[in-house]
Amino acid sequence: MTGRGDWWYDEAAGPVVRPYAMVRGRTRPVTAELHLVTQVRAMPSASDPESLTVEHLEIMELCRRPLSVAEVAAYLDVPLVVVKVLLSDLIQRGDVVIRDPARIAEIPDRNLLQAVLDGVRGI
C-alpha cells in the first residue's frame, strides 16, 4: 500500500531526527562510564539553562527525582548511548549528581542484600 498520506516514516521507521543530531555526532560520553542502573539526580536548578539543549532540559526535568540511566533513555525514547553522552555533559557542568551501583564488579554486601530482601517481602 503506497497511497497518498502513507508516509514512509511511520512509527516503525523510528524518529525522523537522527539520534546523533541531538549529540552533534558524538558517540562516547567523556566522563566515567555510566551503567544502566547508575542513578542520576538533577541539582535543584541548572547552572546556565540557556546554554542547554531541549534534551538536556528534559533530562533535568525528569531527574528531579532520582532515575537510572536506563529509565532516562526509556522516558526520552532515545538509545542508551545518546543518553549517556547527554548525561556526561550535565555531569561535567555539575548540573546532575550520580551514584554508581554499590560495587560494580562485586556482588552487593550482606546488609544491602538483607535490606533488599526485606523490601521485596514487603511489597
Added chain:
Amino acid sequence: MASVESERPGGELLVPTPVKIVIAGGFGTGKTTMVKSVSEIAPLHTEELLTEASVGVDDLAGVEGKTTTTVALDFGRITISPEIVLYLFGTPGQGRFWFMWDELAQGAIGAVVLVDTRRLDSSFPSIDFFERRDIPFIVAVNCFDDAHNYAVDEVRGALDLDKSIPVVLCDVRDRESSKTVLVGIIEHAMSRLDAMA
C-alpha cells in the same frame, strides 16, 4: 515539592544505591511477564545500538554504511526505600547479544533463569552463562496451564543442575509467586556470601 527524604542533613541531595536482578531464560519463558507482575511501574523499554556497544566507534564517519542492530531491553523497578532501588532486567535474545548480558550481569545480586518444561533446552544457554561466570542464580520453572507438572527433581535432573542451585516452581503471572522467586534468588545470593565468609 521537595519531600522530606530528598535531602540528607546538610542539604546534600540523596541519590539511592541501585541494585539489580537479571531475569533470564529462553524465548517465551515469561521474562517480561515476570518483570511486569512485580514492577511498580509498567515495564520500560530501551535500546542499545550494537555497533556502538560492540565496536566502540569514536566518530560517525561511515556509520551510514554499517548495519546498526539495536538490542532491546525491558526492565522494571521496585523502590525498596529512599536509599535503595531494585531494577529487574529481562535479558535480550541469546547468542549475538552476549555482550549485553555481561553488562546486565555485572554487579547484579544474581539471576533467575526461567524455564518452560515444554522447551527445557531453550534455557540451557542461560544456565551455562551464569554457571561459567559464577554468578548466583536459581532456576524457576514457570508452570504454564498446559504444561506437564514436573517434579522439581525431574527438572533438576533434566537440566543437570548442581544440587546447590535452588529450583522453584512458579507462575510468573502471579505477583506473589514472582515475589517468592525474587526472595529465592536474594536468599541464595546471601547464603553464597555466607559460605564464602
